[in-house]
Amino acid sequence: MNRMRHNSINLKGxxxxxxxxxxxxxxxxxxxxxxxxxxxxxxxxxxxxxxGVDVFVRKxxxxxxxxxxxxxxxELSLRKSDAQLIEVE
Amino acid sequence: xxxxxxxxxxxxxxxxxxxKSNNQKTSYIIALAGNPNTGKSTIFNALTGLxxxxxxWPGKTVLRAEGSCSYRxxxxxxxxxxxxxxxxxxxxxxxxxxxxxxxxxxxxxVVVLDATCLERNLNLALQVLxxxxxxxxxxxxxxxxxxxxxxxxxxxxxxxxxxPVVPTAAREGHGxxxxxxxxxxxxxxxxxxxxxxxxxxxxxxxxxxxxxPHIRKLVGEEFNSRWLALRFLEHDQTVISAVQKWTExxxxxxxxxxxxxxx
Amino acid sequence: MNHSSSTTGKLxxxxxxxxxxxxxxxxxxxxxxxxxxxxxxxRITRKVVSQKSKPRVxxxxxxxxxxxxxxxxxxxxxxxxxxxxxxxxxxxxxxSTVLATVLFWGQDRLTDLCAWLGAPAWVKGFFVEGIYRxxxxxxxxxxxxxxxxxxxxxxxxxxxxxxxxxxxxxYLFKKAGAHGKQSLTMTxxxxxxxxxxxxxxxxxxxxxxLIAMLTNNFxxxxxxxxxxxxxxxxxxxxxxxxxxxxxIVMGIVLFxxxxxxxxxxxxxxxxxxxxxxxxxxELPPYRKPRVGRVxxxxxxxxxxxxxxxxxxxxxxxxxxxxxxxxxxVGDLSVLSHCANWLNPFGTLLGMDGFILMAFILGLPANExxxxxxxxxxxxxxxxxxxxxxxxxxxxxxxxxxWTWLTVLCTMLFSLLHYPCGTTLxxxxxxxxxxxxxxxxxxxxxxxxxxxxxxxxLAARQAGWV
Numbered sequence: 030m031n032r033m034r035h036n037s038i039n040l041k042g043x044x045x046x047x048x049x050x051x052x053x054x055x056x057x058x059x060x061x062x063x064x065x066x067x068x069x070x071x072x073x074x075x076x077x078x079x080x081g082v083d084v085f086v087r088k089x090x091x092x093x094x095x096x097x098x099x100x101x102x103x104e105l106s107l108r109k110s111d112a113q114l115i116e117v118e
Numbered sequence: 119x120x121x122x123x124x125x126x127x128x129x130x131x132x133x134x135x136x137x138k139s140n141n142q143k144t145s146y147i148i149a150l151a152g153n154p155n156t157g158k159s160t161i162f163n164a165l166t167g168l169x170x171x172x173x174x175w176p177g178k179t180v181l182r183a184e185g186s187c188s189y190r191x192x193x194x195x196x197x198x199x200x201x202x203x204x205x206x207x208x209x210x211x212x213x214x215x216x217x218x219x220x221x222x223x224x225x226x227x228v229v230v231l232d233a234t235c236l237e238r239n240l241n242l243a244l245q246v247l248x249x250x251x252x253x254x255x256x257x258x259x260x261x262x263x264x265x266x267x268x269x270x271x272x273x274x275x276x277x278x279x280x281x282p283v284v285p286t287a288a289r290e291g292h293g294x295x296x297x298x299x300x301x302x303x304x305x306x307x308x309x310x311x312x313x314x315x316x317x318x319x320x321x322x323x324x325x326x327x328x329x330x331p332h333i334r335k336l337v338g339e340e341f342n343s344r345w346l347a348l349r350f351l352e353h354d355q356t357v358i359s360a361v362q363k364w365t366e367x368x369x370x371x372x373x374x375x376x377x378x379x380x381x
Numbered sequence: 382m383n384h385s386s387s388t389t390g391k392l393x394x395x396x397x398x399x400x401x402x403x404x405x406x407x408x409x410x411x412x413x414x415x416x417x418x419x420x421x422x423x424r425i426t427r428k429v430v431s432q433k434s435k436p437r438v439x440x441x442x443x444x445x446x447x448x449x450x451x452x453x454x455x456x457x458x459x460x461x462x463x464x465x466x467x468x469x470x471x472x473x474x475x476x477s478t479v480l481a482t483v484l485f486w487g488q489d490r491l492t493d494l495c496a497w498l499g500a501p502a503w504v505k506g507f508f509v510e511g512i513y514r515x516x517x518x519x520x521x522x523x524x525x526x527x528x529x530x531x532x533x534x535x536x537x538x539x540x541x542x543x544x545x546x547x548x549x550x551x552y553l554f555k556k557a558g559a560h561g562k563q564s565l566t567m568t569x570x571x572x573x574x575x576x577x578x579x580x581x582x583x584x585x586x587x588x589x590x591l592i593a594m595l596t597n598n599f600x601x602x603x604x605x606x607x608x609x610x611x612x613x614x615x616x617x618x619x620x621x622x623x624x625x626x627x628x629i630v631m632g633i634v635l636f637x638x639x640x641x642x643x644x645x646x647x648x649x650x651x652x653x654x655x656x657x658x659x660x661x662x663e664l665p666p667y668r669k670p671r672v673g674r675v676x677x678x679x680x681x682x683x684x685x686x687x688x689x690x691x692x693x694x695x696x697x698x699x700x701x702x703x704x705x706x707x708x709x710v711g712d713l714s715v716l717s718h719c720a721n722w723l724n725p726f727g728t729l730l731g732m733d734g735f736i737l738m739a740f741i742l743g744l745p746a747n748e749x750x751x752x753x754x755x756x757x758x759x760x761x762x763x764x765x766x767x768x769x770x771x772x773x774x775x776x777x778x779x780x781x782x783w784t785w786l787t788v789l790c791t792m793l794f795s796l797l798h799y800p801c802g803t804t805l806x807x808x809x810x811x812x813x814x815x816x817x818x819x820x821x822x823x824x825x826x827x828x829x830x831x832x833x834x835x836x837x838l839a840a841r842q843a844g845w846v
Binding site for chain 1: 422
């Protein structure tokens with residue numbers, strides 16, 4: 030985990046890694062890594078968010094959480110705490 | 119459960135004469151699998167009408183719906199599996215669905231896919247095909263897909279997957295006849311499928327090659343040994359204990375009436 | 382035996398082999414498997430799916446952009462809710478009156494029949510004023526709103542709006558330490574709390590499932606909607622009747638949702654401690670509802686089912702109420718004795734003893750609370766034709782001294798008190814625990830008493846009543 034973080038800092042200069050949580054609506058990103066572990070990670074992956082897949086952030090819910098994304102041709106809503114585990118580029 | 123048994127007894131009586139004459143099976147168990155929101159229950163309702171009843175899966179608070187449907191002198195007993203996105207994550211629904219497919223071995227399994235987002239739906243279809251070859255793919259909601267400008271080449275999909283593929287628009291009642299005839303082919307064995315096999319990375323395939331023969335020695339041709347090998351390699355405790363139970367009791371896990379015997 | 386032990390041995394060998402090959406890579410392996418399957422799905426999809434032409438206008442997206450927009454999402458949700466209530470109140474008014482007229486004409490004919498047969502007074506009382514009138518009330522008050530409310534609700538369900546409600550409200554449930562799907566089970570509760578409790582199965586974590594089950598009662602089920610609508614009608618007799626009643630009912634519902642969140646928060650901080658688990662929800666495309674089928678389905682599956690249940694409970698309840706109101710001990714009926722005994726407590730909560738008695742007798746089904754109350758008022762008071770909200774107002778306000786506070790507290794108590802017998806039984810079955818079932822009744826009862834007490838006290842202190 031630490032090494033990954035280190036790598037991504039090196040690649041992107043002084044910027045910290047970007048996760049799906051920080052991605053602005055209207056932007057398409059590619060998933061590079063899914064953090065976390067156990068059942069949460071499994072659940073996220075089984076909904077189609079796997080490494081290398083393109084995710085389009087459609088909108089944020091009226092109260093600021095969750096976010097709605099388009100992935101593999103369908104609309105998925107996920108909480109920001111889960112979106113934070115998904116590293117993107 | 120009692121209801122189910124009674125139902126089957128009645129059916130047995132009805133078909134006794136037919137069986138005596140040519141000793142041919144006329145009643146088949148058909149499982150219905152699919153993602154949520156794919157119109158799976160629309161298909162289930164359309165096929166079974168009012169001949170259905172509900173209960174719980176043994177030991178689980180998961181709804182179990184069953185119904186029957188007559189087609190060309192045969193009786194299809196449909197078991198509506200819980201709607202799931204996958205069979206790998208051990209939620210109660212997913213366990214019910216995959217245990218049923220692996221251990222109760224229905225005569226045919228219909229996988230209902232949503233034509234408007236085939237990709238995510240194929241994830242489940244490929245997992246079902248890993249367990250059973252006796253499958254029919256039903257691409258539902260083709261009318262809606264067409265409206266969105268999406269076209270699916272079902273012939274090519276059938277070629278890829280190695281099983282029959284039937285396009286339907288269940289809400290309009292389109293394609294259900296073709297679906298029934300495809301089910302008949304697979305259930306009676308007049309159509310033999312050669313389903314698509316997912317090939318994993320070399321490390322995993324090597325491990326499967328080592329483990330699978332041992333499992334086949336243990337369970338014979340009773341269950342799908344490649345699928346079991348994969349689950350064993352994942353240390354999937356629910357599958358391992360199900361097999362363990364089977365070896366200890368040596369009672370076939372399949373009950374005639376299609377009930378789940380894992381309880 | 383030998384055979385069996387040899388197979389167990391084989392299994393042990395396999396496990397050893399597995400352990401040797403993949404000792405500790407379970408999760409890595411699973412990731413790789415999931416990714417590979419999705420990869421293949423992607424490849425096959427590319428091969429067989431072609432996007433011919435984009436539709437000129439994507440109605441799905443347009444609709445969704447309004448219904449879940451940051452600014453319009455919540456107002457639209459409230460507007461839709463208010464619209465459903467308004468349609469229900471307006472539409473139910475006329476058929477309700479017609480039904481009541483017909484059914485009470487029937488009561489008069491039955492009375493005539495009793496007179497013609499020379500039946501004793503108690504026979505006429507027990508069957509006509511007890512059983513028949515209670516059933517007639519349930520049918521005329523409940524059938525029209527249900528026959529309108531359920532199809533409206535089923536239409537929204539069929540359209541695919543409910544997951545959007547979950548999307549809009551998830552933030553609140555997350556803050557309350559609950560699962561996002563609780564907003565779905567809560568919405569189910571609008572139909573029937575027992576159904577809402579069963580729907581809690583979709584919540585995986587036992588902690589969050591229990592929270593959802595224990596708080597489902599705080600949204601009014603169809604058994605309580607007619608009560609709320611009728612009482613709201615009493616509050617706003619006059620010109621803007623439908624609109625006013627709809628707004629009041631909606632206010633009550635929003636209050637119920639607020640209580641749901643507050644109690645969920647309290648539970649997850651005390652009895653059911655824990656952090657919210659992950660939550661992903663598919664937002665399926667909107668689908669054009671099949672209006673005809675929706676109406677048929679909602680009338681058969683829901684309206685008639687609920688009505689049938691209500692009638693089955695109403696008949697014996699009517700009989701019991703009539704007996705309690707007509708068996709005298711001293712110079713007062715048993716019902717009046719009980720009501721008198723409960724009266725101080727009822728007054729403390731802004732109501733009276735008869736109202737509390739009706740809630741107690743109404744435990745089997747919420748639908749019959751109002752009919753029981755009317756019956757007990759009528760049995761001890763003068764006979765009036767009960768054929769409209771106006772008649773109801775006369776009975777409650779003029780003859781039994783209700784104030785706006787009485788109406789409000791009765792509505793709030795009805796919203797909060799305890800789940801009906803069927804729901805409690807369902808909670809017992811689903812949770813498998815007597816303790817949680819007891820709490821499922823006691824927590825709402827505590828909340829209901831506290832809320833009514835505070836409101837009554839405040840209103841009286843402020844001199845509003």
